[in-house]
Amino acid sequence: MILHDFLPSGNGYKIRLLCARLDMKVILKQYDITKGETRTESFLAMNPNGKIPVLELDDGQCLSESNAVLLYLAEQYNSSLLPPDPILRAKVYKWLFWEQYSHEPNIASPRFWLTHNAMTDLKKQMLPDRIKQGHAALKQMEEALAAHTYLVGNTMTLADICLFPYTHVAEEGGAYQLSEYPNIQRWIKEIEDLDWFIPITQV
Numbered sequence: 001m002i003l004h005d006f007l008p009s010g011n012g013y014k015i016r017l018l019c020a021r022l023d024m025k026v027i028l029k030q031y032d033i034t035k036g037e038t039r040t041e042s043f044l045a046m047n048p049n050g051k052i053p054v055l056e057l058d059d060g061q062c063l064s065e066s067n068a069v070l071l072y073l074a075e076q077y078n079s080s081l082l083p084p085d086p087i088l089r090a091k092v093y094k095w096l097f098w099e100q101y102s103h104e105p106n107i108a109s110p111r112f113w114l115t116h117n118a119m120t121d122l123k124k125q126m127l128p129d130r131i132k133q134g135h136a137a138l139k140q141m142e143e144a145l146a147a148h149t150y151l152v153g154n155t156m157t158l159a160d161i162c163l164f165p166y167t168h169v170a171e172e173g174g175a176y177q178l179s180e181y182p183n184i185q186r187w188i189k190e191i192e193d194l195d196w197f198i199p200i201t202q203v
């Protein structure tokens with residue numbers, strides 16, 4: 001399998017982290033998204049949305065949308081990260097869908113704007129509200145992590161693999177201070193201490 005990716009991307013890192021957890025090797029093909037490398041004809045043939053990550057399967061089929069790829073790999077490789085109990089599984093799905101609507105646009109996007117010199121007048125106007133909503137998202141994670149070790153109970157699930165990447169780099173760009181969220185900090189350390197853990201920049 002080939003993972004088409006951009007190393008600083010949290011969306012790509014979700015998949016790299018899951019592969020590390022599943023002890024799976026994939027070939028990494030890197031693109032510079034700041035130079036439009038995901039907008040070429042050949043890339044758009046893999047993902048018409050022009051975004052990494054894309055997982056290219058051995059038969060040439062391409063899967064996009066990071067959380068769809070996480071679910072595919074967890075289901076395919078029979079991982080304990082997806083609990084069999086339907087209620088617990090729905091709680092994992094909840095975090096995955098929530099991440100795309102309430103977390104990623106408010107935490108990942110400001111990080112990218114602020115660290116990649118991508119700020120425009122419109123984004124400057126949008127930033128305060130994004131940060132407000134980002135704090136609301138972090139508060140929800142903080143409350144869940146005050147109640148149990150991981151986001152869905154006391155064992156790690158796909159929800160943690162999905163939310164860890166952008167949360168642990170939330171401070172990059174200066175929009176957020178994680179010292180306001182002690183249980184999130186404890187959870188980050190918990191994951192970083194796991195023996196299979198790989199950092200975001202590791203190929």
Ligand SMILES: N[C@@H](CCC(=O)N[C@@H](CS)C(=O)NCC(=O)O)C(=O)O
Pocket residue numbers: 006009010011012033036038039050051052053064065066067100
């Ligand atoms: N919802 C998508 C978002 C993917 C995404 O936003 N990818 C960004 C990098 S994190 C990208 O490739 N941007 C390049 C572009 O839009 O040209 C997912 O979860 O995979």
